[in-house]
Amino acid sequence: MESDFKRILVVGLGLMGGSFAKAIRYAVPAIKMDGLDLDCKSVEAAKALGVIDAGFCQTQEEKYDLIVLATPLGAYSTIINQLIPWMSExxxxxxxxxxxxxVHREVEPLLPDFVSFLGGHPMCGAEFNGFSASRTDLFDGKVFFLTGQTNSAIVKAYIRILQAIDVQIVKTSPAEHDTMVAKTSHMPHLSAVLLSSLLESAETCKNYIGEGFRDSTRIAAGDPRVWRDIFLYNAPAILEDLEVFQNKLNHLKDCLKSENGTEILETLAISKGIQEGIKE
Incomplete structure (x- = not known):
């Protein structure tokens, strides 16, 4: 396909940004795409593979009609302020x-009137970090949430690119998105982090670690900077779920103390049923 964008910029060439750039390059080979990352090695690697046409480790005097942020959330405001001169009409x-x-509340007031913002969140990832972990197929068939106004011509042009990389586009509100992903993404990661922290060290417990622990804690190996910002930025929704989670933990503790096997069995059966529904 041909792109409606004259030139696009991917900011952050780690796992997500690198994979996104690779997917776009594969689906739209002729697109003009540059990359910006503080890690010059990632920039050079992306250029060497032909993923990006040009790459920078610091700001340059260029103009782009599509800019994709793929950095920790806490860096957005600083990046936006630096990139305003790079934004085309x-x-x-x-x-x-x-x-x-x-993100909507922080970013939108910073943008000039001639620039619009569209929230995006692909439901994919991995426990690995950096451009070396990025891959072309990371987004294949994955849900890709869009938040904000989606009726403008430039947003429709972006949606055509997303369709070309084979994602399932779901339009929703920022509030609904954050409420749901707190349960399905952020709480699971938090649980994995806390489970991992039960171990004094991997070495002392190595012989006791089986597939169950590995499966339950794998995602805790994600980039700490990325997840720190996620937890802080979605703290209200996460705190609500933590309250519910704490109540469930307290109930289970009471069941264990009183040896209430009936309640424990019911809890296990309910969770099993939910898992079977997810797999369908």
Missing amino acids: GALVTDLGSVKGR
Whole structure:
């Protein structure tokens, strides 16, 4: 396919940004695409593979009509302020971040009137970090949330690119998005982190670690900077779920203390039924 964008910029060439750039390059080979990352080695690697046409480790005097943010959420405001001179008239700024409400509230007031913002969040990832972990197929068939106004011509042009990389587009509100992903993404990661922290060290417990522990804690190996910002940016929704989670933990503790096997069995059966529904 041909792109409606003259030139696009991917900011952050780690796992998500690198994979997004690779997917676009594969689906739209002729597109003009540059990359910006503080890690010059990632920039050089992306250039060497032909993923990007040009790459930078610091700001340059260029103009882009599509800018994709793929950095930790806490860096967005600083990046936006630095990139305003890079934005063409009518440009679109979007992102790949895991929280949408606070991002919309922080980013939109910073943008010039001639630039629009569209929230984006692909439901994919891995426990590995950096451009070396990025891959072309990371987004294949995955749900890709869009938040904000989606009726403008430039957003429709971006949606055509997303369709070309074979994602399932779901349009929603920032509030609904954050409420749901707190349960399905952020709480699971938090649980994995806390489970991992039960071990004094991997070495002392190595012989006791089986597939169950590995499966339950694998995602805790994600980039700490990325997840720190996710937890802070979606704190209201996560705190609500933590309250519910704490109540469930307290109930289970009471069942264990009183040896209430009936309640424990019911809890296990309910969770099993939910898992079977997810797999269908």
